[in-house]
Amino acid sequence: xxxxxxxxxxxxxxxxxxxxxxxxxxxxxxxxxxxxxxxxxxxxxxxxxxxxxxxxxxxxxxxxxxxxxxxxxxxxxxxxxxxxxxxxxxxxxxxxxxxxxxxxxxxxxxxxxxxxxxxxxxxxxxxxxxxxxxxxxxxxxxxxxxxxxxxxxxxxxxxxxxxxxxxxxxxxxxxxxxxxxxxxxxxxxxxxxxxxxxxxxxxxxxxxxxxxxxxxxxxxxxxxxxxxxxxxxxxxxxxxxxxxxxxxxxxxxxxxxxxxxxxxxxxxxxxxx
Numbered sequence: 001x002x003x004x005x006x007x008x009x010x011x012x013x014x015x016x017x018x019x020x021x022x023x024x025x026x027x028x029x030x031x032x033x034x035x036x037x038x039x040x041x042x043x044x045x046x047x048x049x050x051x052x053x054x055x056x057x058x059x060x061x062x063x064x065x066x067x068x069x070x071x072x073x074x075x076x077x078x079x080x081x082x083x084x085x086x087x088x089x090x091x092x093x094x095x096x097x098x099x100x101x102x103x104x105x106x107x108x109x110x111x112x113x114x115x116x117x118x119x120x121x122x123x124x125x126x127x128x129x130x131x132x133x134x135x136x137x138x139x140x141x142x143x144x145x146x147x148x149x150x151x152x153x154x155x156x157x158x159x160x161x162x163x164x165x166x167x168x169x170x171x172x173x174x175x176x177x178x179x180x181x182x183x184x185x186x187x188x189x190x191x192x193x194x195x196x197x198x199x200x201x202x203x204x205x206x207x208x209x210x211x212x213x214x215x216x217x218x219x220x221x222x223x224x225x226x227x228x229x230x231x232x233x234x235x236x237x238x239x240x241x242x243x244x245x246x247x248x249x250x251x252x253x254x255x256x257x258x259x260x261x262x263x264x265x266x267x268x269x270x271x272x273x
Contacts, residue, residue, distance in 0.1 A: 001052050001059035001157075004110055005045040005083065005123045006140070007038040009067050009074035010130040017130070022225070023232025024096055025130045032070055034077040037125035039192035044155050044185045045123045046082035046193075052157065059120075060084040062113060066094060066105050072208060079203035080195035086208040087113070093213055093220040098230040099135045101223035106136075107143040108216035121162060122182040126151055137184035147177035153188040 011017050012031040020026050034042075045061045052059055063078035063086040065071045075086035089105050097105070113119055122144070127134040141148035152164035162181050166173040167188065195203070213220060221227055245260070247253045261267045 001049060001057060001120045002113070002117055003045045003049055003059065003061045003121045003123060004064050004113060004119050005038075005041050005061060005078065006106055006125075006136075007042065007063050007065050007074045007078050008035040008125075008128045008130075009033070009065065009071040010035045010128055013129050018237070019232065019235045022096065023235060032073065034074040035125060035128050035130075037127055037129065037187060038074070038078075039081070039125075040185045040187050040189050041123045041125040042078045042081045042083060043190045043192040044152075044183070045121075047190065048121070048123075048155065048157055050082075062087060064106060064109055064113075065089070066097075066102055066109075068095070075208055076203060077195075079206045079208075080200050081193055082199070083206075085206055088208055088210050089212070089216065090210050091213045093224050096225035096228065097223045098228040099131070099133050099139055100229050101227045103136060103139045103143050104222045104227075105213070105216065105218055106140055108218045109211060110144060112211070112216055118180065120160075120179045121157070122146065122180075124182070124184045126184050126186045137182060141182040144182065147181040148184075149175050149177055149181060150184045152183050152185045155183055155185060155189060 009032050011025065012033050013036065015031045018026045042063065049059050049061050061083045063075045063083040065075045065086070066089040067074075069090065071090070072088050075088055079086055087109055089109055094101070094105060110119055110122060122140065124137045124140065126137070128136070137150050138148055149162060149164045151166050153167045154165035156163050157179070160179045161176050162179060162183060163174065163176040164183060166175065213223065247256055
């Protein structure tokens with residue numbers, strides 16, 4: 001079984017993030033990390049393969065990432081978590097790509113991997129914490145013409161069929177599809193493993209293959225700013241937090257709080273209805 005898991009290097013969500021004048025996320029803060037939700041995707045991919053091997057099968061997990069030099073850090077993290085190898089698409093023309101350009105590159109890389117042997121499953125996280133469009137899983141499945149099982153809170157494979165459980169607001173769905181397919185997982189799908197020292201050292205010896213757009217046969221016109229179908233029209237820094245008002249409840253705090261909410265039109269009083 002060959003499983004490809006897509007991972008992304010993003011600015012740390014705990015850091016101060018910003019956009020440059022062109023509306024791109026500033027990524028030179030030196031605090032980049034593997035997209036937190038992609039850790040669930042890697043864990044799902046590695047766990048599915050481990051179960052397959054335990055049942056007597058064979059296979060591999062390949063981490064796939066797109067981005068500048070430091071994007072390799074995300075691939076290396078996936079290797080530490082148990083992926084067998086990685087592919088890093090590195091090309092200056094990719095800078096500024098939106099989800100459509102990124103999907104074109106990922107799809108080309110996956111098709112190339114499929115030429116070396118069928119890809120049974122593509123796994124992604126539910127969203128990247130920089131752009132937060134959540135569009136990539138569905139767009140990538142459409143580009144590859146794969147069945148898509150998104151927002152999985154549980155994933156299993158048996159008899160070449162992938163099954164997922166989705167938790168919706170008022171319902172639980174059980175979906176299945178024959179392989180090959182694409183699955184995106186939520187942060188409820190698993191608890192990502194923390195690599196131990198042995199895994200970290202072993203990851204250093206695992207191969208990371210670097211590919212360019214030319215290697216993959218991707219036209220530069222469909223990636224980068226030139227190929228983007230979305231545009232940031234305006235952005236503004238978050239306003240500084242106004243001075244907070246702290247109340248010590250001496251028996252009148254409830255009334256004071258209610259008056260504050262009404263004054264700031266956060267609620268309406270009965271007389272205003």
